[in-house]
Amino acid sequence: MNSIWQQHLLNCGASIEANCVVNFGNPIKEMASLQSGAVLIDLSDFGLISFSGEDSQIFLQGQLTNDIRQVNSGKSQYSSYCTPKGRMLANFLIWQNDEHGYIMQLPVELQESIQKRLSMFVMRSKVKVTDISGLSIRLGIAGSNAKEILQNHYGNVPETPQEVIRIGDDTIINLPGNRFEIITIPENAANLWDALSKICTPVGSAAWEWYEIQAGIPRITTATQEQFVPQMVNYEVIGGVNFQKGCYPGQEIVARTQYLGKLKRRMYLAHLNTGAPAAGDDLFSPEMEGQASGMVVNVFPSPKGGYDLLAVIQISSAASETIHWKTLDGPALELQQLPYALP
Missing domain, CATH: 2.40.30.160 (Elongation Factor Tu (Ef-tu); domain 3)
Incomplete structure (x- = not known):
């Protein structure tokens, strides 16, 4: 977790263990908020791997279960990476931008091993595989009125699941189950958090998994x-x-x-x-x-x-x-x- 970002969360009352927000001092209230209104969640327990270079699309097409050719600046995609026996080693959300090529988001606990394994197969391909987790801050906002809140804040919002829009330095992704992810630069994260936390209830990072469970996303x-x-x-x-x-x-x-x-x-x-x-x-x-x-x-x-x-x-x-x-x-x-x- 970015040290400056971590300090801001601590100043906001966060309890942090192993670079993951546990809660904001009132677990009972935070748990109750999952059923009403909107919540704000730090997503630092996910890492980001960038695949850039002129062969990156061909390389990923030969490694992942989904058709990477369908990913573009306006559409993200769920995909997975399997063993030769067809067993899942990881699943993830993947999107694209001009700065970093294809971006794979997956749990931090799997990032290093998956990045190392995929890098082994690059060989002579013109592909650069890079950990870019520290270059951005990821926030999740979820709840029945999450879309309205983001519409009011940004003036625009992705309308359909897995749609992606870019507004200034921020990337917003619509996800199943009344959820949105915002990827922003560290310099903007504190102000964005402060603005959204006036409307949403900040909760521990693990709560994002509850929304995934309700949406049937493993x-x-x-x-x-x-x-x-x-x-x-x-x-x-x-x-x-x-x-x-x-x-x-x-x-x-x-x-x-x-x-x-x-x-x-x-x-x-x-x-x-x-x-x-x-x-x-x-x-x-x-x-x-x-x-x-x-x-x-x-x-x-x-x-x-x-x-x-x-x-x-x-x-x-x-x-x-x-x-x-x-x-x-x-x-x-x-x-x-x-x-x-x-x-």
Whole structure:
């Protein structure tokens, strides 16, 4: 986290641990604010990797699950990076600008390893892979009136999910679930935060994950790397996989799963009333005879109590069985409706 930016957040009452805002001194009020009004979130727990150079589009086209040719200055894209066996190493948002080429945003905990792995395959291509996390400050604003607030502040706002607009030094991205991300330069960040925090409730960085959960957008972390092919986390449903593009690592497995195989597991939105679930926790159902029937992908405390989570679950179990956390005798999940339809 930028040291000047960190000091500003501390001056605003932030409690910061491991370069991540935990809260702003009133966790109960902050949790309640997730259900009403708009919240303001520092997104320093995401890193940015830049891919620049004349071969950057060709290079990324051969590495990612989505068609990078569809990304431009006005449109961002969800995409992912897989092993040769089609298992997801990371998923991310990617956009483009004139200064840095293609920009990949992913959790800080994965950034270094993914950047190093992708750099290994550049070889003689004219591509420069760079960590540019420190060159900007990322803010998230979410809630039912987030669009109105940004409209009033900027005079313009991206209208559709994944649309991108540039206003001065700021880039604004519309994201599913009444969310917007603002990428600004460090020199402007403090004034922008101060202006928006008069209207929005500042909350801890992890709250962004709750909005992602509600929107049905997975976030691969170290706990879940190499556990899922993209379709298991509904990635083709949210537009993160293109089946007409060329080859990439794992493409044969992903395509075979889509056209020839029968997908046995899908990601569901769920609630757990008790316990302390974590990403990577196993789930169980009677039909699997002691074998895990699923795994927690993402989890965050619910404003209503308990925990909201995204979980990959055996489709047959989700349709007819009770799903339990950690053991067959563990607390039961309450499956809920995703904001999009599954195939």
